[in-house]
Amino acid sequence: MTASHKAIRSSGWKTDLLIGFPDGLFLLFFATQVMQTFPMEVQTFYNLQLGILLAGSLLVMYSTYQANKGDAQHDSALLSDDERKKLEHLDINDHTIAQIADEMQKDAVLWENTLQQEQVVETTFSRSRAIRSALFTAFFFLLGGVLSVGPYLSNENFPAASQTSMLLVFLGLTVFSFMKAKITSQRPLPIIIRYWLMGAGIWCGAWLLHKIF
Incomplete structure (x- = not known):
């Protein structure tokens, strides 16, 4: 690690x-x-x-x-040199490998944008x-x-x-729903209804x- x-x-x-x-x-x-x-x-x-x-x-x-x-093996969302070599050993042509790398790049950008929008912090x-x-x-x-x-x-x-x-279960779900609504900054009623239905x-x-x- x-x-x-x-x-x-x-x-x-x-x-x-x-x-x-x-x-x-x-x-x-x-x-x-x-x-x-x-x-x-x-x-x-x-x-x-x-x-x-x-x-x-x-x-x-x-x-x-x-x-x-x-998973330390997948810290990087981009195509690594080792992964590229494995694909080449599978007789995958360069054009397909380039497409795979491009899609991984797009996914990485999308993931970073999602983390920023949801205000999720990455830490060591x-x-x-x-x-x-x-x-x-x-x-x-x-x-x-x-x-x-x-x-x-x-x-x-x-x-x-x-x-x-x-x-006790439904009382606990109600209290938990209010706590979850407070923690996640959501309206409590939809959360209560969802957990009651569950x-x-x-x-x-x-x-x-x-x-x-």
């Missing part, structure tokens, strides 16, 4: 919140809604949900770190910052997941716990699975 290797990080913990929280909430909401009516021991249900929560948080942590790490890769981001994203994932599965852990009456979980879609999907199986 060279010192000049670049990675994109837009807003620190705010980005970690926007990524981690809804993923954890929706995943555990779906898992609890699907599994609550299956014939199984209460402890088995708990073990499965906690296993999903832990596995999901580890996966999110790893993927976030990789996203922050970037920092391992400590990437690890911190991964931990924060996993924390917010766990927070969203606990909001969904928490009522089941405190109440073995799953129908009642399901109602409490659903209430939550309702997950509930409907779980209901359909119950009817099918």
Whole structure:
């Protein structure tokens, strides 16, 4: 990893919140809604949900770190000499290679313009910052997941716990939508509606699975 290797990080913990929280909430909401009516021991249900929560948080942590790490091999958006030689070894003619290089140049310019318009800052890769981001994203994932599965852990009456979980999920989505609207400078109502529809879609999907199986 060279010192000049670049990675994109837009807003620190705010980005970690926007990524981690809804993923954890929706995943555990779906898992609890699907599994609550299956014939199984209460402890088995708990073990499965906690296993999903832990596995999901580890996966999110790893993927976030990789996203922050970037790819040093593709720091340059232009056609490199090595890539040109590989194309030549494939018996691709010079005219086609020139077209490929020209398209890559256009894409690079478009990408730079997009970064400027969205006010995204490129910065040199920092391992400590990437690890911190991964931990924060996993924390917010766990927070969203606990909001969904928490009522089941405190109440073995799953129908009642399901109602409490659903209430907390949609309340959490509402609060999260306002936070996202503030962070991204958007109007809150469209975001609230979008996340409510996603939550309702997950509930409907779980209901359909119950009817099918």
